[in-house]
Amino acid sequence: MSAESVDVAVVGAGPAGMAGAVALAGLGLQVVLLDEQGSPGGQVYRGITLAPLSRRDMLGADYARGNELAQALAASAVRYEKGAAVWQVTRDHQVSYLYGGRSHTLNANAVLLATGAMERPFPIPGWTLPGVMSAGAAQILLKSSGLAPSEPVVLAGCGPLLYLLGWQYVRAGVPIKALVDTTRPEDYWHARRHLSAALRAWPYLRKGLELMRSLRRAGIAHYRGAEQLAVEGTEAAAALTFSAAGKPVRLATRCVLLHQGVVPNIQFSQSLRARHEWDAGQLCFSPVVDRWGELDVPGIFVAGDGAGIGGAQAAALQGRLAALGIASQLNALSTAQRDHQAAPLRATLARHLRIRPFLDAVYQPKEENRIPADGVMVCRCEEVTAGALRGFVALGCAGPNQAKAFGRCGMGPCQGRLCGLTVTEVIAKARGVSPGDVGYYRIRPPIKPITLGELAAE
Amino acid sequence: MPTDPLFQPVASEARSPRTVSLSFNDQPLMVPAGSTVAAALLMSGINRFRATPVSEAPRAPYCMMGVCFDCLVTVDGVPNRQSCLVEVAAGMRILAQEGARDLLLQPANIAPGEVQP
Numbered sequence: 001m002s003a004e005s006v007d008v009a010v011v012g013a014g015p016a017g018m019a020g021a022v023a024l025a026g027l028g029l030q031v032v033l034l035d036e037q038g039s040p041g042g043q044v045y046r047g048i049t050l051a052p053l054s055r056r057d058m059l060g061a062d063y064a065r066g067n068e069l070a071q072a073l074a075a076s077a078v079r080y081e082k083g084a085a086v087w088q089v090t091r092d093h094q095v096s097y098l099y100g101g102r103s104h105t106l107n108a109n110a111v112l113l114a115t116g117a118m119e120r121p122f123p124i125p126g127w128t129l130p131g132v133m134s135a136g137a138a139q140i141l142l143k144s145s146g147l148a149p150s151e152p153v154v155l156a157g158c159g160p161l162l163y164l165l166g167w168q169y170v171r172a173g174v175p176i177k178a179l180v181d182t183t184r185p186e187d188y189w190h191a192r193r194h195l196s197a198a199l200r201a202w203p204y205l206r207k208g209l210e211l212m213r214s215l216r217r218a219g220i221a222h223y224r225g226a227e228q229l230a231v232e233g234t235e236a237a238a239a240l241t242f243s244a245a246g247k248p249v250r251l252a253t254r255c256v257l258l259h260q261g262v263v264p265n266i267q268f269s270q271s272l273r274a275r276h277e278w279d280a281g282q283l284c285f286s287p288v289v290d291r292w293g294e295l296d297v298p299g300i301f302v303a304g305d306g307a308g309i310g311g312a313q314a315a316a317l318q319g320r321l322a323a324l325g326i327a328s329q330l331n332a333l334s335t336a337q338r339d340h341q342a343a344p345l346r347a348t349l350a351r352h353l354r355i356r357p358f359l360d361a362v363y364q365p366k367e368e369n370r371i372p373a374d375g376v377m378v379c380r381c382e383e384v385t386a387g388a389l390r391g392f393v394a395l396g397c398a399g400p401n402q403a404k405a406f407g408r409c410g411m412g413p414c415q416g417r418l419c420g421l422t423v424t425e426v427i428a429k430a431r432g433v434s435p436g437d438v439g440y441y442r443i444r445p446p447i448k449p450i451t452l453g454e455l456a457a458e
Numbered sequence: 459m460p461t462d463p464l465f466q467p468v469a470s471e472a473r474s475p476r477t478v479s480l481s482f483n484d485q486p487l488m489v490p491a492g493s494t495v496a497a498a499l500l501m502s503g504i505n506r507f508r509a510t511p512v513s514e515a516p517r518a519p520y521c522m523m524g525v526c527f528d529c530l531v532t533v534d535g536v537p538n539r540q541s542c543l544v545e546v547a548a549g550m551r552i553l554a555q556e557g558a559r560d561l562l563l564q565p566a567n568i569a570p571g572e573v574q575p
Contacts, residue, residue: 014519030524036524036543037543038545043523044553050492052471053472054470054472055471057471060470085543118521118523118525119521119525128515128517128520128528130505130506130507130517130518131464131518132520133503133519133520133522134520134521134522135520136521136522137519137520137521137522137523138522140522140523140542141465141497141500141502141522142465142468144493144494144497145463145467145490145493145494145497145501146467146468146470146471147466147497147500147501148465148466148468149464149470150462150463150464150465150466151462151464155499172468172469172470173468173469173470174468223462235506235516236505236516236518254464255464265525283463302472359536380520380526380528381510382525383510383512383513412527412529413527413530413538414525414526417525417526417527417541418520418525420465420525446526449533449538449540
């Protein structure tokens with residue numbers, strides 16, 4: 001097995017990975033940036049270097065911002081490997097990835113994980129039917145291919161990404177049947193203690209208000225405080241049903257887009273057995289990192305949403321901070337230089353993070369959409385329902401890893417990515433303990449599917 | 459089989475100058491070059507990518523970013539490809555995966571020489 005030595009391997013070419021890699025190369029380090037996609041940007045800036053100008057304009061200024069990062073990457077000395085699917089990162093800094101039908105390995109002095117976020121699962125009746133997708137999925141189709149639903153679409157759930165997609169659809173002339181909002185008017189009242197901090201993050205707040213105003217102006221039906229969401233259909237989605245203001249509503253549609261926030265993608269940090277903690281504000285597990293993003297695994301750093309949701313601009317700053325921490329550790333920078341250069345980045349980062357507690361509180365996903373009723377599918381791959389999972393708990397199943405043995409829960413092709421949080425929360429509620437006590441699936445490599453042939457070709 | 463496409467290009471999108479031809483379940487399709495297999499199928503009216511091995515329930519892409527594995531199809535004889543991560547190519551032969559039956563039959567479905575080295 002031949003392994004190539006590099007100073008730093010960066011995994012993921014979203015804002016944190018691009019900014020971190022460029023900063024590391026600028027400090028004279030030899031950097032390889034590995035990314036699964038065919039072009040840089042991650043999900044938030046997906047297709048930024050390929051999107052025609054008209055599409056970039058329709059998607060808005062926040063999307064266009066990704067172009068600066070992508071240009072800086074192109075102008076840098078970073079070796080950017082597109083189409084490289086990392087399937088293993090070890091505690092001693094070996095990074096293995098699949099590229100061109102073969103597995104390759106890097107021996108790195110330090111590793112920066114910038115694998116970002118994924119959408120929180122939204123387990124409701126019928127969410128496995130064709131025609132039901134996440135809002136993020138629909139936005140990826142818009143960014144990368146300029147595609148949108150061909151018939152009036154129903155957007156359901158809560159959170160900035162859902163409203164942003166609605167705003168982008170309005171700009172693109174895509175018909176929206178309704179916005180079915182699970183946020184209740186009183187949620188804003190409950191979040192009021194975070195409002196003064198949010199007001200100091202005024203650009204974010206103003207943007208949110210603008211999004212909502214544009215949806216209102218477009219005359220889109222907006223149901224608030226929606227409960228008991230369910231998708232009807234046999235072979236494909238036919239309608240979304242719910243209750244709003246105590247009345248049952250049925251909206252016929254072939255396309256339902258669900259969203260209730262994003263959570264850190266922790267596949268790699270979990271597979272490294274790094275310490276994670278349950279974040280009671282963001283209702284997810286996050287890896288425990290120091291001021292530079294370093295895990296409790298020496299030399300392995302996490303930047304961006306993968307260490308806790310902060311958004312794209314915060315992610316780029318965290319990428320630069322991690323680069324400083326890594327450069328100092330590899331003796332490319334003195335600690336005094338590191339701290340000097342970090343100070344302005346930290347100040348800006350703090351400004352960007354001020355909005356988060358308010359957003360986390362207002363758009364906290366409702367319990368019924370996280371810990372579903374018995375009949376709802378939790379593990380989509382192996383088709384394990386919440387009821388079956390509760391049955392396992394009644395038989396003594398104490399956590400997600402035992403749920404695998406009890407009923408293959410989390411053992412399908414997605415390796416528990418999409419059901420992990422739901423499984424933890426369902427078991428925690430059934431046992432009457434905290435999700436932190438229940439823990440998460442034990443994630444093992446390969447993180448991405450790899451054939452024996454590909455492995456043997458290394 | 460194909461119905462009215464669930465997704466279509468937004469009005470401001472110019473028609474893609476380059477297309478490639480491929481097939482889904484032996485039915486020929488013309489799709490924009492550079493798109494992912496999942497995007498190409500969705501805009502071609504394919505609304506059922508596979509059926510689950512457990513209950514043979516129909517599935518289609520859910521996340522479009524490589525997380526959910528619901529968009530799995532067989533591409534040029536190789537099963538379980540994430541169609542949201544694979545770019546279209548001329549002459550590509552794509553097959554839906556119909557539940558456990560296909561898992562059992564898969565090797566027999568592949569003609570000699572069809573599998574990429």
